[in-house]
Amino acid sequence: MVKKETMPLLYDHHTHTTGYAALLHSVDLSEVREKDEAVSLIKENCSEDKANVVLGWNNSYYSFGRTEVEELPPVVICNLSFHGFIFNEKAREKVKKISDHADILEKMNDPYWVERNLPAIMKFLVKLEGLDEEKLDAFFDFLSDNGIWRTDDMLLPSESVLDLFENTGYHKRTDFWADIQTYEELSEEGKRKVKGVKLFADGALGPSTAAIKEKYSDGSEGILIYADDEFKEVLEGLKYLDAEKISIHGIGNRATEQIVRVIKKMEKSGAYVPKTRIEHAQFISKSTAEEAKRLGIKLSMQPNFSFDSVHYSDRLPENYVKRNNPFRMLIDDVGFIPGEDLIFGSDGMPYGVKPALESSLFPPYKGQRLALDEFKDGFCLRSKKQGSIELRIREEEVFIEKINI
Numbered sequence: 120m121v122k123k124e125t126m127p128l129l130y131d132h133h134t135h136t137t138g139y140a141a142l143l144h145s146v147d148l149s150e151v152r153e154k155d156e157a158v159s160l161i162k163e164n165c166s167e168d169k170a171n172v173v174l175g176w177n178n179s180y181y182s183f184g185r186t187e188v189e190e191l192p193p194v195v196i197c198n199l200s201f202h203g204f205i206f207n208e209k210a211r212e213k214v215k216k217i218s219d220h221a222d223i224l225e226k227m228n229d230p231y232w233v234e235r236n237l238p239a240i241m242k243f244l245v246k247l248e249g250l251d252e253e254k255l256d257a258f259f260d261f262l263s264d265n266g267i268w269r270t271d272d273m274l275l276p277s278e279s280v281l282d283l284f285e286n287t288g289y290h291k292r293t294d295f296w297a298d299i300q301t302y303e304e305l306s307e308e309g310k311r312k313v314k315g316v317k318l319f320a321d322g323a324l325g326p327s328t329a330a331i332k333e334k335y336s337d338g339s340e341g342i343l344i345y346a347d348d349e350f351k352e353v354l355e356g357l358k359y360l361d362a363e364k365i366s367i368h369g370i371g372n373r374a375t376e377q378i379v380r381v382i383k384k385m386e387k388s389g390a391y392v393p394k395t396r397i398e399h400a401q402f403i404s405k406s407t408a409e410e411a412k413r414l415g416i417k418l419s420m421q422p423n424f425s426f427d428s429v430h431y432s433d434r435l436p437e438n439y440v441k442r443n444n445p446f447r448m449l450i451d452d453v454g455f456i457p458g459e460d461l462i463f464g465s466d467g468m469p470y471g472v473k474p475a476l477e478s479s480l481f482p483p484y485k486g487q488r489l490a491l492d493e494f495k496d497g498f499c500l501r502s503k504k505q506g507s508i509e510l511r512i513r514e515e516e517v518f519i520e521k522i523n524i
């Protein structure tokens with residue numbers, strides 16, 4: 120059966136607009152499955168004159184030996200999920216010259232430090248490659264070509280970026296979230312311009328640091344960033360910063376449970392409770408979801424990540440693969456409403472309407488499936504004023520016929 124559809128452009132609710140724009144010309148290994156190919160791509164495209172950021176390395180396909188890394192140009196290679204890194208001595212030499220980042224690479228060897236300092240790392244990578252008007256133009260053209268009009272950038276690098284976006288007009292297509300440190304440093308005006316503060320409760324699936332309740336296949340248990348009391352203190356502290364909205368990265372069920380438990384405690388004690396969004400929420404139980412719904416917590420999820428059930432089946436406990444991205448449970452059993460308290464994004468992995476739609480309509484498991492209307496409600500702009508996407512769905516494939524902007 121062939122189905123035709125014309126729908127509004129996408130509002131990608133979770134991306135790293137500035138991060139990807141800065142890294143636009145970086146070597147991207149996300150489609151590379153063979154190490155030889157990765158090595159030659161890096162050697163051909165990376166300069167010897169600077170520390171090059173390399174993206175998208177999927178460590179379930181191959182890993183790099185010490186000598187292999189040292190033979191490459193100066194590189195900082197980022198794991199697909201941006202939660203794991205490798206770099207060589209040549210890169211270290213280059214980075215030493217950027218004074219305020221002299222020791223950051225060493226620290227990036229420590230997974231626990233990495234999980235607690237992701238915003239600092241992302242800001243460091245953006246700084247290594249730099250951001251300017253030309254890169255923004257190219258990146259927003261890329262977004263348009265992929266059917267995306269609006270984005271939430273989950274990590275504002277600094278206040279000057281707000282000016283760059285205003286001067287180029289791209290502020291009309293972007294909302295920013297800032298980590299606590301950046302938020303604290305913003306002017307009053309800057310604080311008003313950002314949507315809210317972004318925090319992390321756990322790690323990610325790529326480096327097996329998302330906090331799940333069972334062990335990963337390598338015996339590790341994931342990382343919960345805060346103890347409950349510390350987390351509550353951090354959230355309460357936001358009141359003094361005037362942050363009304365927060366978004367909290369939580370992937371594993373220990374993390375989603377903790378976020379809801381702590382917010383509930385704050386509500387009970389009559390404390391100030393910021394408007395909360397959970398980012399990813401890939402593993403969330405029905406009871407946690409019910410409590411989240413009652414507390415008015417929004418879920419910001421990525422249909423693309425339904426395929427983590429396949430990509431990371433090597434490290435996840437067997438009974439977890441089916442429980443990833445439980446959209447049917449959230450919508451049918453708990454009553455989350457796409458576009459209201461359930462919104463969708465890509466996290467840039469990858470960008471675009473085609474992969475987003477295919478992973479929504481044809482995911483690995485039935486419980487992950489979204490209806491086309493649910494997709495439109497949670498992932499598209501409300502109207503076609505900015506443009507539209509003409510598409511055709513045949514069997515399990517989505518064909519993008521035309522993007523009108």
Ligand SMILES: [Zn+2]
Pocket residue numbers: 133134135273466
């Ligand atoms: Zn993200």
